[in-house]
Amino acid sequence: MPDFELETGLGGIVCGIDEVGRGPWAGPVVAAAVILDPASLPADVLAAIDDSKKVPPARRPALAAAIRTHARVGVGAASTREIDRDNVLRATFAAMARAFARLPVAPDAVLVDGDRAPPLGCRVVTVVGGDARSLSIAAASIVAKVLRDAMMAKLALRHPGYGWETNVGYGTPGHREGIVRFGVTRHHRHSFAPVSQMLSPETRPNR
Template sequence: MNTLAPLFETPFWDMGLLVAGTDEVGRGPLAGPVVAVAVLWPPGADLEGLDDSKRLTEARRNRLYPEIVKRALAIGVGAAGPRTIERINILEASRRAMRRALAALPLTPEVVLSDAMELPGQPSYVVALIHGDRRAPSIAAASVVAKVLRDRYMTELARQYPQYGFERHKGYATPEHLAALRQFGPSPAHRQTFIDHLIES
């Protein structure tokens, strides 16, 4: 299992700058929030097997999560819920969640590496890396933490709305989820505009 090399972080670390990686999860589901995480990743930290959360099994993400928490200098979390997503669109909601995650850090990073997300107005120097969660360990770490936290939230949400099976599909448009929507209609946790678009398409 390979270790993701900090090729993008190292030049900034060499200048003595504080680097945070940020990523979001939950842009595609029909229900639940979009969740973003910012991770202040320290120079010299490495973690075997760290990768884009989408390329890892749930078991692997859950094993990596406490190791990331242990290594990180700090972690900030931000989210935007279904009503915000519907009001300002999913892209802007994702940006808002990322800004909230960065604002939640106890220290302001001089450099932010984001997973392909431009963040206009952010006080830090932002580098938007295409497929950054596969290329930079700080972004990959944020990706894993965001995925684990969102999955946990959706599992808790399933207790409130057990008829939808959120604990299994996490709000994505699986056949099980679509069947539940046809039977029960949407809940307050759903993104109505996403459902409408799915029906129209």
């Protein structure tokens, strides 16, 4: 379970950053930056913060709302157009930078999940498996996951047939079948091989 030791070891104001959505065939990359003060969090919220993949889906929205109420949070996203133009890593860094810029205070240091550091203009420490090791990164993973899932659910209402309300843009058999039946949308990542291989004349962007 993540703890707060990495944050306290850096000193000053520290935020954790995590992203969601590098791998899907459709939809944006979403990042969150979270500055936590464990003393300000309700005990049940503090105990529940973990890697978003380990938090029950039904629990995530209320937990994300509590984090946003009791912590300082910034969120940012990068569109499919940016992903196709710049590649997914650069788009991820752009989403992280936007989340960082939207924090209400400037941190002294940043903990980022993964092994690549985005250019943020301050000290950045990468933490492989950070959402299982850092409380702030875990909180960021929950906020980003809930926000992106909600974005994909809204897109699913406008573009039914791809299963985005459940697969959130990932490459499931149902998603593939939707592309075959309805074509590729502007929300698909045309630079991703599974999608680009299906960009036949019958599956040009049409929705």
